[in-house]
Amino acid sequence: MERLATKAARLGRCFASSSRKPSTATVLRASVTFSSGAATAAATAAGAAAMVAYSSAVSKAETAADIPEDARQGTHHIKGSNGKTVMFRNPYPSAGVGFDSPFQVAGKFLWMRINGEMSSPDVSRVKIPTVKPVFPTSRAGSSAALRATWLGHACYLVEFPGGLRVLFDPVFEDRCGPKGWLGPKRYTPPPCSLAELPPVDAVVISHSHYDHLSHMSVCELARRNPDAHFFVGLGLEKWFRSSGITNVTELDWWQDADLVLTRKDQGEGGNAKSSSAAADPDTITARISCLPSQHTSARTARDKDTTLWASWAVRSGGKSVWFGGDTGYRNVPRLPADVDDYGPAYDSLPRCPQFREIGERRGPFDLGLIPIGAYKPRELFSWMHANPYDAVEIFKDTRCRRAMGIHWGTWALTVEDIDEPPKMLREALRRSGLPETGVFDVCAAGESREF
Ligand SMILES: [Zn+2]
Numbered sequence: 001m002e003r004l005a006t007k008a009a010r011l012g013r014c015f016a017s018s019s020r021k022p023s024t025a026t027v028l029r030a031s032v033t034f035s036s037g038a039a040t041a042a043a044t045a046a047g048a049a050a051m052v053a054y055s056s057a058v059s060k061a062e063t064a065a066d067i068p069e070d071a072r073q074g075t076h077h078i079k080g081s082n083g084k085t086v087m088f089r090n091p092y093p094s095a096g097v098g099f100d101s102p103f104q105v106a107g108k109f110l111w112m113r114i115n116g117e118m119s120s121p122d123v124s125r126v127k128i129p130t131v132k133p134v135f136p137t138s139r140a141g142s143s144a145a146l147r148a149t150w151l152g153h154a155c156y157l158v159e160f161p162g163g164l165r166v167l168f169d170p171v172f173e174d175r176c177g178p179k180g181w182l183g184p185k186r187y188t189p190p191p192c193s194l195a196e197l198p199p200v201d202a203v204v205i206s207h208s209h210y211d212h213l214s215h216m217s218v219c220e221l222a223r224r225n226p227d228a229h230f231f232v233g234l235g236l237e238k239w240f241r242s243s244g245i246t247n248v249t250e251l252d253w254w255q256d257a258d259l260v261l262t263r264k265d266q267g268e269g270g271n272a273k274s275s276s277a278a279a280d281p282d283t284i285t286a287r288i289s290c291l292p293s294q295h296t297s298a299r300t301a302r303d304k305d306t307t308l309w310a311s312w313a314v315r316s317g318g319k320s321v322w323f324g325g326d327t328g329y330r331n332v333p334r335l336p337a338d339v340d341d342y343g344p345a346y347d348s349l350p351r352c353p354q355f356r357e358i359g360e361r362r363g364p365f366d367l368g369l370i371p372i373g374a375y376k377p378r379e380l381f382s383w384m385h386a387n388p389y390d391a392v393e394i395f396k397d398t399r400c401r402r403a404m405g406i407h408w409g410t411w412a413l414t415v416e417d418i419d420e421p422p423k424m425l426r427e428a429l430r431r432s433g434l435p436e437t438g439v440f441d442v443c444a445a446g447e448s449r450e451f
Contacts, residue, residue, distance in 0.1 A: 051199060052139070052280045054261040056229045058249050061256035061287070066361045071254050071292070076308075085234070087305045090294050094352040096331030096383045121412050123187035126419045128409040129444035130191050135198045139163030139280040145450035146319040146366055152190050152445045153410035154212055154325060156369050157197060162317025163284045164261070166202045168369065169212040169325065170194070170221060176211040176411055178299065183210055184411040187418065191446025200225045201261055202288065205232045206325025207309035208239070208297045211411060219243060229259060231288050233297075233308030251290035253310060259286040286316035289362060292354040293327035295384050313362050319451070322358065322365040322398050326407060329355070329390035331383035341378065342389050342431075351393065359399035367451045368400030370440070372425055373408025376416040385414070388425035392432050395440055402451050403440040410445075 070091060080086040133149050136159065147159040153176075154169040172190045177183015194217065203221055206212050213236075221228060222245045230240055230248040237250035249257055261284040295309040312323045330349045332341045341349070375387035385407070386394060395403045408421040426436040434440065443449060 053199075053264040054201060054227055054284065055264055056201065056227050056247065057260045057262070058229050059258050059260075060249065060251070061258055067254040068357050068361070074252075076253060076292070078305075088234070088297070088308045089305065090296075090352075090383075092294070092352055092354070093350040094330050094383070095294050095328065119415065121415060121417050123412055123418055126417075128188040128418070129447075130188060131444050131446040133157075133192050133196075133446040133448060135159070135448075138278075139165070139284075144318070146317075146321065147448055147450050148321070148367060148369070148404065149448040150404065150406070150443055150445055151192070152186075152188055153408075154206065154369075154371065154406045156323070156404075156406065157200070158314070158321050158367075159198075160286070160314075160316040160319055162286075163281045164202070164259075164286050164314075164316040165198060165200050166204060166286075166314050166316075166321075167197070167200045167221070168204050168312070168323045169206055170203065170217045171211060171214040172217045172220075173214055176214070178210065184413060186411055188410050188445055191444075194220050194224065200228050201284070202259060202286070202314070203228055203230045204288070204312045204314070204323060205230065205236065206293070206311065206323065207233060207295060208236060208299045208303075208307050209326065210299065211413065212326060213299075215243060218245060222247070227261075231257065231290070231312065233290060233310040235307035239299075239307070250308075251288075251310075252308065253290055253292045256287055256289045259288055261285070284316065286314055289313040289315075291322075291358050291362065293325055294352045294354065295326050295328065311358070313358075313365065320365045320367075322363070322368045322400055324368065324370045324386075324391075324394065324398075324406070326371055326384070327386055327394070328352070328382055328384040329386050329394055332378045334377075334379040341382075355394045355397035359397050363399030365398065365400045366402065368395055368398055368403035368440075369406050370394055370400070370403050371407035372405035372442070373416070373421040374413040375421075376414050381414055388421055389428040389431075391425065392428040392434070392440065396432070404449065405440070405442040408442070 075091040076088050077085040078087040078089055144161045146161065149157045151157060153171060155171060156168045158166045172194050175183040175185050200221060203218065228247060230245055232240060232248060232250050234250050234252050237248050240248040251257060263280065263282045289312065291311045291313055293309055293311040296305055297307045297309050298304040311325050311327060314321050329352050332349065335341055370391045371386050372388045372391045374385045375381050405421065405425055409418060412418060422442045425440065429436050429440055
């Protein structure tokens with residue numbers, strides 16, 4: 001713990017020194033509307049939320065009956081000679097053959113760049129709107145709605161009506177890479193610091209890639225929220241324990257865990273009786289489900305696909321969220337730029353069937369948090385990163401009633417223009433016969449919406 005505290009203290013200094021200079025770039029306004037009314041009136045500035053401690057207990061649920069047969073057989077596990085799982089794989093043709101290593105992807109990417117087939121997006125041209133998030137002063141909240149706040153890229157804080165707070169894929173650093181100086185640099189700063197978040201009960205991690213799992217951010221969260229529980233895919237629990245985080249549960253696809261939070265006795269004259277937190281519930285329960293996605297994992301040159309990537313469902317207080325994390329949907333071949341890969345000629349390209357299974361067996365969901373960015377060039381990334389057309393299909397398959405776009409607007413991971421994903425999302429919604437706004441939206445970094 002001493003080592004953890006030292007790292008956390010260093011991290012605190014790291015955050016304190018980050019600057020947020022105002023930019024003169026065009027602020028992206030399209031399809032971004034700002035929350036108002038009840039949500040804002042009942043909320044307080046970031047960091048001012050009252051503190052009531054809860055202890056947490058997690059139990060893995062008995063294997064649910066409603067699991068697809070191939071998942072029951074573990075077709076996504078690759079076994080070693082001793083019969084134990086040593087790696088994971090995408091079990092469906094929709095993932096294509098992929099590439100053997102991240103270095104081969106990087107090599108092809110570099111070759112296309114040298115050939116002049118790709119140019120980096122101009123991140124100074126457009127500015128993603130950013131607002132300071134506000135959070136309710138107590139867990140009781142203002143309504144029976146689910147409240148979701150985008151904290152940039154794939155990170156969302158979701159506050160459930162029953163009082164549960166879940167943080168998905170927190171990465172608050174400037175760069176997403178193995179070192180502080182290595183990896184893509186943010187063009188949109190985090191809308192707040194980790195210190196400004198209200199107490200968090202559960203942290204859910206989709207996979208090990210650096211733009212979704214940050215050692216510094218999870219250590220800082222564990223230090224600030226000692227009772228918070230971390231939920232990860234198979235193989236990642238060891239990494240958390242070696243990082244000093246012991247409140248961690250790893251799950252396989254289609255496995256569920258039950259989380260029970262019990263309010264700690266605040267004692268005579270304690271915080272509970274003297275603040276607005278008096279309304280906070282005594283007990284909070286949640287069902288956390290690990291579900292499939294089509295992706296990959298790695299943090300080093302030697303650990304490719306040794307930890308499981310996943311999407312997640314969380315149900316609590318009568319509301320449900322499906323977090324897509326990072327996923328592809330189809331594997332699209334190299335095509336001329338003006339060819340539509342959702343045109344009739346490409347109808348036969350296999351789609352990942354797992355999202356329909358998720359919708360049928362675990363849906364519907366009140367809110368989907370679905371990736372829409374990091375998709376160009378399509379022939380390199382489609383199998384692992386959805387574009388907005390894929391995202392709308394995933395939205396329909398998973399039976400989400402509403403959705404918000406994630407995995408865009410923060411780091412330039414690929415070559416599409418940084419304001420292209422929300423524009424393409426509206427086209428995809430229109431083509432699907434859905435309203436362009438109000439169903440599957442994007443929002444400002446730091447903005448909260450209710451569902
Ligand atoms: Zn990833």
